[in-house]
Amino acid sequence: MFTPKQRQLILKVFLSLFLSAPFILNGQIHHVVLDAGHGGKDPGAVAFNTQEKDVALSVTLKVGKLIEKHLSSVEVSYSRETDKFVELFQRAKIANSREADFFISIHANAASNASARGTETFVLGLHRNDANLEVVRRENAVISLEGGYEQEYVDITSPEAQILLELHQQNYLDQSIQFASLVESRFINHAGLKSRGVKQAGFLVLYKTSMPSVLIELGFLTHREECVFLASETGQNILAESIFFAFRDFVEKNASNNNGHAIEHNTTDRNEEVDNTSSVHSGIAYKAQLFATGKELPSDHAIYSVFNSITIETVGVLSRILTESTSSKAEALQWIRQAKAAGYEDAYLVTYLNGIRQ
Ligand SMILES: [Zn+2]
Structure with a gap:
């Protein structure tokens, strides 16, 4: 199925992940890397005389100051603190080498449609639709400015990249979505902004981070009104506060969650034969995780047309x-294929040992 070269790459990817991954201990956050998008020769998006790199840096430094001042238990590192050019994978390397527990990349958006507005927070995943792909292309485009490092960049649709993506999702997706949901809630409730929600896409800057990670798009520079807000001191303070409040909530939840052990609910209203033992097997058991959401699952959600019986695990504000x-791995894998065929592309296998999620 794979050529020897591909196999070698896959092995390298596995080894680098398992040897360097600083898995979150006790779910606690001790060290965050703040990544101001773009910089130096790469201005990012430019509109109405405002450069994305300047907005990103200013908001990033403000977030860092708030964390340093109010969350003394968390160490803050930056991928850049001045207007300098930093390569995409160098940003992930900084986070990995410092064994950070969380990575937050901060950007501002742009679109050809001048009426597009609102914030969005991305977690690493497959491109879901053309609109997400447009943002990804723009944010990944900086590679063309990075001379001499082409060999570092792999095709995100290649088999080895897919394996890395899958592993990243198994280890970090829940926490990434959990934080992303908190950020978007704060943008709505604290900043009074329009939120475009939490999304998944294949950003290269997130792709090599061995920790939960998000990429925040603060708003559209190409929207005249939003650009004024993004460029203003007041706007940047409000945006930084929103991200800080979300981060503080996330850190506190993780500290008190005792490693985020899930509380399991059976969706008994959908399960005609209620059997209290149906989801508890001694020894090894499997489920397919279909998706995760920061919102309550409506009882008429489309997932019920794919699976009659589903389970929901709640961790903080996140519902898995x-x-x-x-007890049959083959059956769980079949469910994953079924889910993917129905459009739930990020479905993956979860293993339980004596009822505890591994
Ligand atoms: Zn950007």
Whole structure:
């Protein structure tokens, strides 16, 4: 299935992940890397005399100051603190080498449609639609400015990249979505902004981080009104506060969650034969995680047309939507194929040992 070269790459990817991954201990956040997008010769998006690199740096430094002042238990590192050019993968390397527990990349958006507005927070995943792809292309485009490092960049749709993506999702997706949801809530409730929600896409800057990571698009520089807000001291303070409040909530939740052990609810209203033991198997059991959401799952959600019986695990504000449990790995893998065929592309296998998610 793979050529020897591909196999070698896959092995390298596995080894680098397992040897360097600083898995979150006790779910606690001790060190965050703040990544101001672009910089130096790469201005990012430019509109109405405002450069994305300047907005990103200013908001990033403000977020860092708030964390340093109010969350003394968390160490803050930056990928850049001045107007300098930093390569995309260098940003992830900084976070990995410092064994950070979380990576936050801060950007501002742009679109050819001048009426596009609102914030969005991305977690690493497959491109879901053309609109996300447009943002990804723009944010990944900086590679063309990075001379001599082409060999570092792999095709995100290649088999080895897919394996890395899958591993990243198994280890870090829940926490990334959990934080992303908190950020978007604060943008709505604290900053009074329009939120375009939490999204998944294949950003190269997130792709090599061995920790939960998000990429925040603060708003559209190409929207005249939003650009004025993004460029203003007041606007930048409000945006930084929103991200800080979300981060503080996230850190505190993780500290008190005792490693985020899930509370399991059976969706009994959908499960005609209620059996209290149906999702508890001794020894090893499997489920397919279909997706995760920061919102309550409506009872008429489309997932119910794919699976009659689902289970929901709640961790903080995050709900993980899963199939029922089975002792047959083959059956769980079949459910994953079924989910993917129905459009739930990020479905993956979850293993339980004596009822505890591994
Ligand atoms: Zn950007």
